[in-house]
Amino acid sequence: MTAAVEFQRVSRHFGPASAPVKAVDGVDLTIAEGSFFAMLGPSGSGKTTCLRLISGFEKPTGGTIRIFGQDVSDIPPNRRNVNTVFQDYALFPHMNVRDNVGYGLMVKGVDRRTREARAEEMLSLVKLDGYGDRKPAQLSGGQRQRVALARALVNEPKVLLLDEPLGALDLKLREAMQDELKTLQARLGITFVFVTHDQGEALSMADSLAVFNEGRIAQIGTPAEVYSRPRTRFVADFVGSSNVLPPEVTRAFGGPAKWSSLRPEMLRLTAPDGVALSGTVTGLRYLGAGSRVTVALNGTEVAAQLPAGQPVPEQGATVGLAFDPAALHVMEGEG
Amino acid sequence: MHSDRASLGLRIAAIGGLLFLHLPILLIFLYAFTTEDKSYQFPPPGLTTQWFGVAWNRPDIWPPLYLSLWVATIATFLAMILGTLVSAAMARTSFFGREQISLLIILPIALPGVITGMSLRSAFSIMDIPFSTWTIILGHATFCIVIVYNNAVARFRRLSGGILEASADLGANAFQTFRYVLLPNLGTALLAGGMLAFALSFDEVIVTTFTAGQQSTLPIWMLQELVRPRQRPVTNVVAIVVFTATFVPILIAYYLTRGGSETAGAGK
Amino acid sequence: MTTPAILPERGLADRLTALFWRHPRLLLAVLLTPPLLWLGVVYLGSLAALLLQSFYSIDEFSGMVKEEFTLKTYAELFRAQNLDIILRTLLMSAAVTLGCALIAFPIAYYAARFARGKWKAVFYLGVMLPLWSSYLVKVYAWKLILAKEGIITWAAEGVGLSMILNAILAIPGIGGNSLSTSPLGTFIVFVYVWLPYMILPMQASLERVPTSMLEASADLGASRAQTFRTVILPLAMPGVIAGSIFTFSLTMGDYIIPQIVGTSARFIGLAVYQLQGTAGNIPLAAAFAVVPIVIMLVYLTIAKRKGAFDAL
Numbered sequence: 001m002t003a004a005v006e007f008q009r010v011s012r013h014f015g016p017a018s019a020p021v022k023a024v025d026g027v028d029l030t031i032a033e034g035s036f037f038a039m040l041g042p043s044g045s046g047k048t049t050c051l052r053l054i055s056g057f058e059k060p061t062g063g064t065i066r067i068f069g070q071d072v073s074d075i076p077p078n079r080r081n082v083n084t085v086f087q088d089y090a091l092f093p094h095m096n097v098r099d100n101v102g103y104g105l106m107v108k109g110v111d112r113r114t115r116e117a118r119a120e121e122m123l124s125l126v127k128l129d130g131y132g133d134r135k136p137a138q139l140s141g142g143q144r145q146r147v148a149l150a151r152a153l154v155n156e157p158k159v160l161l162l163d164e165p166l167g168a169l170d171l172k173l174r175e176a177m178q179d180e181l182k183t184l185q186a187r188l189g190i191t192f193v194f195v196t197h198d199q200g201e202a203l204s205m206a207d208s209l210a211v212f213n214e215g216r217i218a219q220i221g222t223p224a225e226v227y228s229r230p231r232t233r234f235v236a237d238f239v240g241s242s243n244v245l246p247p248e249v250t251r252a253f254g255g256p257a258k259w260s261s262l263r264p265e266m267l268r269l270t271a272p273d274g275v276a277l278s279g280t281v282t283g284l285r286y287l288g289a290g291s292r293v294t295v296a297l298n299g300t301e302v303a304a305q306l307p308a309g310q311p312v313p314e315q316g317a318t319v320g321l322a323f324d325p326a327a328l329h330v331m332e333g334e335g
Numbered sequence: 336m337h338s339d340r341a342s343l344g345l346r347i348a349a350i351g352g353l354l355f356l357h358l359p360i361l362l363i364f365l366y367a368f369t370t371e372d373k374s375y376q377f378p379p380p381g382l383t384t385q386w387f388g389v390a391w392n393r394p395d396i397w398p399p400l401y402l403s404l405w406v407a408t409i410a411t412f413l414a415m416i417l418g419t420l421v422s423a424a425m426a427r428t429s430f431f432g433r434e435q436i437s438l439l440i441i442l443p444i445a446l447p448g449v450i451t452g453m454s455l456r457s458a459f460s461i462m463d464i465p466f467s468t469w470t471i472i473l474g475h476a477t478f479c480i481v482i483v484y485n486n487a488v489a490r491f492r493r494l495s496g497g498i499l500e501a502s503a504d505l506g507a508n509a510f511q512t513f514r515y516v517l518l519p520n521l522g523t524a525l526l527a528g529g530m531l532a533f534a535l536s537f538d539e540v541i542v543t544t545f546t547a548g549q550q551s552t553l554p555i556w557m558l559q560e561l562v563r564p565r566q567r568p569v570t571n572v573v574a575i576v577v578f579t580a581t582f583v584p585i586l587i588a589y590y591l592t593r594g595g596s597e598t599a600g601a602g603k
Numbered sequence: 604m605t606t607p608a609i610l611p612e613r614g615l616a617d618r619l620t621a622l623f624w625r626h627p628r629l630l631l632a633v634l635l636t637p638p639l640l641w642l643g644v645v646y647l648g649s650l651a652a653l654l655l656q657s658f659y660s661i662d663e664f665s666g667m668v669k670e671e672f673t674l675k676t677y678a679e680l681f682r683a684q685n686l687d688i689i690l691r692t693l694l695m696s697a698a699v700t701l702g703c704a705l706i707a708f709p710i711a712y713y714a715a716r717f718a719r720g721k722w723k724a725v726f727y728l729g730v731m732l733p734l735w736s737s738y739l740v741k742v743y744a745w746k747l748i749l750a751k752e753g754i755i756t757w758a759a760e761g762v763g764l765s766m767i768l769n770a771i772l773a774i775p776g777i778g779g780n781s782l783s784t785s786p787l788g789t790f791i792v793f794v795y796v797w798l799p800y801m802i803l804p805m806q807a808s809l810e811r812v813p814t815s816m817l818e819a820s821a822d823l824g825a826s827r828a829q830t831f832r833t834v835i836l837p838l839a840m841p842g843v844i845a846g847s848i849f850t851f852s853l854t855m856g857d858y859i860i861p862q863i864v865g866t867s868a869r870f871i872g873l874a875v876y877q878l879q880g881t882a883g884n885i886p887l888a889a890a891f892a893v894v895p896i897v898i899m900l901v902y903l904t905i906a907k908r909k910g911a912f913d914a915l
Contacts, residue, residue, distance in 0.1 A: 076624035090497025349713030359744035375750035447856020454649035
């Protein structure tokens with residue numbers, strides 16, 4: 001099966017050739033058709049640039065980009081069968097909602113009746129029936145986001161790109177939209193490529209995700225893989241809230257002298273006597289569904305996640321640490 | 336400042352200042368109705384509307400009026416095209432020479448008119464170009480470019496940058512984006528710029544006297560009358576016409592761009 | 604779905620779009636060429652012509668322009684009568700700048716600090732409309748007002764102040780036969796016409812003075828006068844300087860107001876106008892015209908150092 005999107009050694013450099021700014025640096029990427037793919041990373045990591053390389057608003061300085069097997073290096077954005085939901089929605093302020101949604105059809109020359117019917121269909125899909133006559137200025141943030149979504153879907157694109165679409169929404173709305181997007185994608189079967197800096201969002205929505213760092217991909221995999229078996233320190237730090245142990249501490253914990261990660265929920269607290277690892281409790285946080293206990297030892301601090309109901313030690317108490325050795329995941333490196 | 340209310344003195348000074356700015360024009364209107372035509376006697380000895388009729392019938396007023404209208408129209412048209420083109424280029428990407436171009440656009444209106452006028456005069460003299468309607472239009476279009484440019488650029492900045500990209504993303508080519516997205520959103524700003532350019536051109540006299548040769552635009556006619564007056568109230572009638580021809584476009588431009596932060600005229 | 608990943612080209616418009624996308628600098632060039640060509644040729648070319656002309660000279664006998672490079676014309680600027688013109692213009696420009704600054708300040712200050720709601724619009728329109736309304740009509744209006752038989756004389760007589768009026772008119776250097784034929788009259792009209800140019804930048808920079816700063820000053824024990832002198836005035840200075848750029852430059856170049864309201868004494872602008880017209884000495888006119896350019900360049904450099912451009 002052809003991949004929906006394929007990057008082969010793609011680079012996007014800015015500035016003089018002697019000292020280029022490498023926004024994207026030799027990225028290889030394959031996005032399977034019909035998947036919900038997330039590109040995760042801090043700002044400036046290159047994920048948005050990669051998204052724009054797919055849509056055509058950036059041109060690569062090196063490498064090849066294929067969409068469903070076709071090389072799109074020479075194709076401008078308006079001829080790629082790819083549509084984008086922009087971060088600020090970019091709705092046309094002078095048109096009403098129906099005309100906004102129908103815009104993609106209008107520029108293709110579809111007659112008014114057909115495109116208005118399609119627009120209404122799309123509005124139904126995003127649960128905005130009856131909003132056709134309103135202007136964007138009259139809509140709330142969440143409603144504008146749905147219009148942007150409907151507008152991008154009306155062309156039935158092969159790939160839908162979403163550039164941090166939920167960033168401007170408040171928490172409850174964001175979570176609701178996350179569910180809706182997942183349902184929509186499953187229903188339509190279109191490949192979704194989703195950019196976010198929120199690792200929780202990426203982990204909960206994506207079928208597979210790529211973690212970006214400084215223009216390169218640090219790891220690609222399913223959310224479970226990336227979370228429990230991060231390849232590098234950067235990924236471990238950025239995704240989830242695992243304990244990241246520098247090489248010396250890894251040795252103390254019984255592993256090789258390399259960076260490792262250990263999930264907080266894999267750590268158990270015991271009585272300090274006769275245990276190989278022990279330390280002082282320096283922090284206690286009640287989380288409702290459990291407690292997070294920070295323990296200082298060997299010049300570093302690790303966090304243990306205790307489920308609700310377990311006895312919680314006192315601040316300053318000495319405790320022992322125990323864990324299943326298989327849970328200590330050794331990583332490849334730092335970046 | 337302990338309170339947030341201005342002192343009485345300050346308020347009087349401020350409002351007095353505003354009145355100072357506006358009252359003199361009202362006098363012009365008054366003097367258009369006076370019966371005394373040989374001096375500027377105040378108070379006017381009598382009031383009459385006859386001068387409007389006299390002005391209408393004077394043969395030496397209509398040609399300058401037509402010339403002014405013609406020049407203003409063509410100059411505005413040229414300025415709108417050139418101003419829009421350059422504002423489109425300047426609005427987004429930064430490129431080499433951007434600041435210099437910015438200075439170049441504003442220079443015709445930043446340097447005193449006598450310099451622009453004298454420069455054009457020098458150029459015509461060196462290149463042996465005779466005076467004509469086109470020499471007038473040449474000067475006017477040049478300093479009207481910045482008026483249109485200011486309004487267009489301000490509007491460009493206010494446009495959500497994404498909408499042009501969104502249009503392309505949805506399949507529109509450059510011309511469709513221009514027609515369906517850019518123009519509707521830019522339109523009122525361009526119109527406002529055009530109105531202001533028209534007003535500026537219609538009223539312009541400082542540069543025009545250098546580029547007009549034997550011809551007279553309406554302001555030039557007025558200038559001649561001021562230096563060697565004939566029927567003074569008739570000059571006042573013409574003054575009212577000139578004032579209205581500049582005032583009305585400005586008001587329209589203000590209303591066209593009132594919604595945003597780039598209200599027309601702020602960049603003169 | 605059998606729709607392709609790449610949509611077909613639909614004609615010339617699509618081809619051009621692709622061309623501009625592949626070569627964005629091409630689009631930039633297309634956009635910039637007509638206006639730059641125009642401005643470069645018409646405007647910069649003219650300025651060059653002006654400079655060129657100022658290095659030519661007039662043959663005293665034939666009255667024709669001798670197109671050879673010489674500094675003779677500039678030397679003529681240093682003749683007593685011409686120097687006189689330049690100095691007179693500079694003096695008037697400085698006086699007008701001062702006058703504008705003093706009158707504009709209360710208006711700008713009030714509009715920036717205290718005007719709210721509809722009053723803000725009133726002040727905005729109130730300054731904008733005179734700014735844009737007809738220059739010539741404004742000057743004309745003052746000719747009416749200052750005329751010997753006009754409203755000021757009438758008002759002075761009515762209030763019994765005509766003695767003061769006549770006394771002022773009797774002062775040499777400022778007064779004259781009537782207000783409309785005196786340097787004082789010229790001064791008043793200049794101030795009137797350029798006032799909005801001073802108000803706007805002043806208001807802009809005063810608006811940037813945060814109220815909290817004034818409150819802090821009062822909180823630390825400063826009197827109103829002290830706060831004014833040490834906080835408000837320095838922060839308003841860039842706006843004042845920006846406004847002064849306009850008033851100075853516009854006064855230096857103006858030739859119409861001195862013709863209509865004033866004595867027959869000449870200013871730079873007037874000299875330029877007359878020299879290129881009936882007197883037919885274009886090189887000298889050009890040389891005179893270069894003087895304000897040089898002065899303004901110096902002024903602008905100083906102003907830029909004092910941060911005036913941020914207030915523009």
